[in-house]
Amino acid sequence: RWWVYLDAQTGEPVARESRMHYASGLVFYNVAERAPTIGRSDRPTPFTQHVVDGATQVSDQVGFVTFAGPTANVQPGLSGPFIDIMDEQSPIAGGTLVLADGGGVSWNVAANPFADAQLTTYAHLAFVKDYVRARAPDLAWLDGTVVATVNVNDECNASSDGDSLFFYAQSDICENTGRMSDVVYHEFGHSVHNQALIPGDERL
Numbered sequence: 091r092w093w094v095y096l097d098a099q100t101g102e103p104v105a106r107e108s109r110m111h112y113a114s115g116l117v118f119y120n121v122a123e124r125a126p127t128i129g130r131s132d133r134p135t136p137f138t139q140h141v142v143d144g145a146t147q148v149s150d151q152v153g154f155v156t157f158a159g160p161t162a163n164v165q166p167g168l169s170g171p172f173i174d175i176m177d178e179q180s181p182i183a184g185g186t187l188v189l190a191d192g193g194g195v196s197w198n199v200a201a202n203p204f205a206d207a208q209l210t211t212y213a214h215l216a217f218v219k220d221y222v223r224a225r226a227p228d229l230a231w232l233d234g235t236v237v238a239t240v241n242v243n244d245e246c247n248a249s250s251d252g253d254s255l256f257f258y259a260q261s262d263i264c265e266n267t268g269r270m271s272d273v274v275y276h277e278f279g280h281s282v283h284n285q286a287l288i289p290g291d292e293r294l
Contacts, residue, residue: 113159
């Protein structure tokens with residue numbers, strides 16, 4: 091919808107002004123900090139593919155999505171141009187959140203440790219990837235998609251193959267490593283180290 095301004099003599103359009111006004115809001119994931127037993131916080135979801143009022147949309151660098159307003163139904167996602175979550179044992183979590191214009195809404199699946207591992211790994215990967223990018227802006231690998239597989243059918247560990255990441259499910263003796271931010275940062279560090287190696291020189 092536009093207001094179009096015409097030249098009074100020729101009738102030719104000389105300017106236009108959009109009459110569309112969009113609402114916006116922030117989508118957060120409520121995730122474990124360090125470990126589920128220590129505490130939780132709302133983490134933003136930058137560059138995340140959500141479904142907003144039935145249409146796929148990637149949030150901006152802060153985590154905002156836009157909609158016609160005054161509220162939107164948001165189906166939060168766990169993938170985007172920079173991160174993709176896979177799960178070895180469980181379906182990818184889903185839900186619907188109601189987001190108001192100018193506000194924020196938080197997705198919390200703390201009662202389901204498998205789904206919580208998905209959200210926690212995603213949110214902390216988004217944070218640490220941005221953290222490293224600010225310090226190594228020329229590392230091209232950061233501009234690609236890191237794949238993280240959670241709920242691997244094993245226990246008490248996590249790993250990196252130098253690119254993708256793997257986090258093991260909980261057991262009677264160990265917490266789910268996808269729900270522990272320190273482990274997410276640690277394994278991401280292995281991938282950064284591998285990707286930053288100079289060919290022919292094993293020193294970093």
